[in-house]
Amino acid sequence: MTSSDPAGTPAGWPPLRAELRGLEPYGAPQLDVPVQLNVNENPYGPSAACVADIATAVARAAVTLNRYPDREFTELRAALAGYLSRDTPHGIVPGQVWAANGSNEVMLQLLQAFGGPGRVALSFAPTYSMYPEYARDTMTEWVQGHRESDFALDLDHARDLIKERQPSVVLLPSPNNPTGTALPPEAVTVLCEAAAENEQTGIVVVDEAYGEFRRSGTPSALELLPQHRNLVVSRTMSKAFALAGARLGYLAAAPEICDAIRVVRLPYHLSAVTQAVALAALRHAPELLGKVDELRAERDATVAWLRDQGLSVAESDANFALFGTFADRHAVWQGLLDRGVLIREVGPDGWLRVSIGTTEEMTAFKQALTEVREEGQG
Numbered sequence: 001m002t003s004s005d006p007a008g009t010p011a012g013w014p015p016l017r018a019e020l021r022g023l024e025p026y027g028a029p030q031l032d033v034p035v036q037l038n039v040n041e042n043p044y045g046p047s048a049a050c051v052a053d054i055a056t057a058v059a060r061a062a063v064t065l066n067r068y069p070d071r072e073f074t075e076l077r078a079a080l081a082g083y084l085s086r087d088t089p090h091g092i093v094p095g096q097v098w099a100a101n102g103s104n105e106v107m108l109q110l111l112q113a114f115g116g117p118g119r120v121a122l123s124f125a126p127t128y129s130m131y132p133e134y135a136r137d138t139m140t141e142w143v144q145g146h147r148e149s150d151f152a153l154d155l156d157h158a159r160d161l162i163k164e165r166q167p168s169v170v171l172l173p174s175p176n177n178p179t180g181t182a183l184p185p186e187a188v189t190v191l192c193e194a195a196a197e198n199e200q201t202g203i204v205v206v207d208e209a210y211g212e213f214r215r216s217g218t219p220s221a222l223e224l225l226p227q228h229r230n231l232v233v234s235r236t237m238s239k240a241f242a243l244a245g246a247r248l249g250y251l252a253a254a255p256e257i258c259d260a261i262r263v264v265r266l267p268y269h270l271s272a273v274t275q276a277v278a279l280a281a282l283r284h285a286p287e288l289l290g291k292v293d294e295l296r297a298e299r300d301a302t303v304a305w306l307r308d309q310g311l312s313v314a315e316s317d318a319n320f321a322l323f324g325t326f327a328d329r330h331a332v333w334q335g336l337l338d339r340g341v342l343i344r345e346v347g348p349d350g351w352l353r354v355s356i357g358t359t360e361e362m363t364a365f366k367q368a369l370t371e372v373r374e375e376g377q378g
Ligand SMILES: *Cc1c(COP(=O)(O)O)cnc(C)c1O
Pocket: 040, 101, 102, 103, 104, 105, 128, 173, 176, 177, 207, 209, 235, 236, 237, 238, 239, 244, 248, 249
């Protein structure tokens, strides 16, 4: 938009920060296709009983919508603490819980509070593609180490990089997105100890967005909270909990970390409607989580099938599988889309990620992939 603009828009309009000019907003394509296996959603929606309960809760909240909501979301905090306590023998108390509009907002708040100019946020590639954006938006320096070829963390490298770059925030998805790799507890301990040896202790955020899908025998980092005051474990209702549309993410950490976040959060950031919906959904936790075991079985079957086709597949503790490698992954992605199956072009060169859907959806995916490969695309 320069001099040809009829309104005579001046150069440099709008006055965006220089480092943001020309950037596209992040987001996977939202295409209306029959089989959507691209953003790791739970394919199963809520039951009629759950929908009715949510509607009643929203109607009740609507009566007092002239008032601001409970800024401390006291009831929701207690419910989330109760839910998390199932994953650790030590239990979680409400003062250890923080929540916001999706774990994306939780993570942004963590960087607003603990990152900032002159500070470093660190992760290990391949990692969640949103992290560098939170760093950029909070003017935090973004540093990325690497992972092993099987996507496990190289602990010596991780320790060295923490010592060298002194990050105030280390961000680690476990299971990792886009690879599905879970962090063993020993790795979490090594990282927390390394960050505690910084001149100024850094926090280690283990992003368990896919935690409920982990394989049996893979513990949650929640169990390690009593041992590491700098550990933060983040969760979301968007994936296993089948509530992506409601936008509710949360974390468990030492109470002083939760208190620090309160300084940067917007007042009344969690609407009364969001709080009511999340509380009603938590009352239906067994139902909403009911399909997790089925999805885990479907995941294991999908991984086995892809390997039978001669493809490489990363070990997955999540509700997706990263597979490859293709000389032209875009051609494979497009070939699948032409057949009504939307997956994600993400991860290292040559790899593709498929979310685990219903058995019918996975059958459609397998059939489409077989056709695409028979036609020699990619
Ligand atoms: C999907 C995802 C989230 C969840 O984001 P919400 O904002 O809670 O929907 C967080 N972290 C990772 C790594 C994810 O893949």
